[in-house]
Amino acid sequence: MVTAGAPLAQRVFVALADGTEHSGAALAERAGVTRSAVWKAIESLRAEGLTIEGATNRGYRLASPTEALDAVVLRAALSPSTRVRLRNLAVVWEIDSTNAALLASPPPPVGAWDVLLAENQRQGRGRRGRAWRASLGDSLCLSLGTAFEPLPQDLPAATLVVGVCVLRALRRRGGQGVALKWPNDIVLVEVPGSMDGSMDGALSKAGGILVELRVEAGGCAQMVVGIGLNLRCPAAIAQAIEPGALPATALVVAGVEVASRNALAAAVVDECVSGLATFAERGFAPFRDEWRAADALLGRAVRITTVGASSASPDRAGSVREGHARGIDPAGALLFESTDGACSAVSSGEVSVREQRP
Amino acid sequence: MDIRKVKKLIELLEESGISEIEIKEGEESVRISRGPTTAAPMTYYAPPLPALSIGGSAPTAGVTPSAVPSAAAPSTGHLVPAPMVGTYYSAPAPGAKAFVQMGDEVKVGQVLCIIEAMKMMNQIESDRAGRITSVLVQNGDPVEFGQPLFSIA
Secondary structure (H helix, E strand, C coil): CCCCCCCHHHHHHHHHCCCCCECHHHHHHHHCCCHHHHHHHHHHHHHCCCCEEEECCCEEEECCCCCCCCHHHHHHHCCHHHHCCEEEEEEEEEECCHHHHHHHCCCCCCCCEEEEEEEEECCCECHHHCECCCCCCCEEEEEEEEEECCCCCCHHHHHHHHHHHHHHHHHHCCCCCEEEECCCEEEEECCCCCCCCCCCCCEEEEEEEEEEEEECCCCCEEEEEEEEEECCCCHHHHHHCCCCCCCECCHHHHCCCCCCHHHHHHHHHHHHHHHHHHHHHHCCHHHHHHHHHCECCCCCEEEEECHHHHCCCCCCCCCEEEEEEEEECCCCCEEEEECCCCEEEECCCEEEECCCCC | CCHHHHHHHHHHHHHCCCCEEEEEECCEEEEEECCCCCCCCEEEECCCHHHHHHHCCCCCCCCCHHHCHHHHCCCCCEEEECCCCEEEECCCCCCCCCCCCCCCEECCCCEEEEEEECCEEEEEECCCCEEEEEECCCCCCEECCCCEEEEEC
């Protein structure tokens, strides 16, 4: 349900989402504005990257129909056990960052959750402030906020736990061949000509996770989990990915039912709320085997770059180490065997795949 | 160089207004500095191992560099420890302005830095109001659980 107070661009987007043709006059009447205001809204949606066919005198049609996010529909799709734990669930049209908004708001009571989704996230944050690019109608940007007291054991493994939760949700929605790249990427593994579940194929990125935490002096921790998923991936987005990073892909490729965005979002919220409750009680152990089974880096030649290299202190060179990924340790740290044979558990740094096998 | 001599130098430094002192004796040299802003509060130049044995019986030849700085840079005020193992970031994003700097007044609950592990970003809040009198780590440094990050007075 989109209220009359919602931005006009959102109301026009919701009206067009079904992919059928809507005349400018009908859109104007439905929104209670002039046709020229509708035209402006159409232009602003086009500027955001949405492909809208048509012109004022003919009618408008969204090139690729989508399902607009809707808090009422989403809430109805949640499991009853999630619904009772929800404090707030909101869908906003545009926002700088859903994570930042939840971090800035007072945390819910321990065990309760806030969920915030945005159609249009302007400054989605990847790790270390990198922009996360999302495309209108073709992605899912959501954040979940909660509070823990005491802190869960294996705290940093929260990122990995959320990865397992997202994977469960994607499987529930039909996804196959989705894997996890340590520590926080949702990836697809290309399996050329075989369906043997091999994890050797080239990797491409379909989403990411960013967990942020604020620990008060008293010991109560506010945790915000941000999840960004590419559902369909327009060429413009694929080209905008920075060099050296994994190529972008979209979950539609893995068979995820991306058309029902509210149902997919509900599945992700359900799995995260129940998964993180388990994490709070029992730590990373209940998730370890599932994570290992989805480890996209296992055995691959990787490069680990620590931040010093690119940080503001040029006098201190960051390190770049090459070797192989050997799975994760019980706490979720990456086991790394460097080319000289030394093994270590890595908990920080950028991990890149050195060679993509075809 | 005798450890007692090093201790004496530290005392001397503390009593005086001098911020840095460097002493050279033969092949060994020691530099002691205070002032929390300097990147390396103290550097101890040890000659290669064979040279260390020159003193023969000198039991202090094995002084580790880390043993001295704690004495050389006495931390006054309240220490903010790292709540977990991870990497220390002084700013919210690469190239962004640091959360806090030496000399800044901070409030309770103000974010001082981020400790990251496995891409979980942990915003560390100040549990004390006051002035940052020293920043004990550098951007990108790995930190241990409990390692002091700041002192606040």
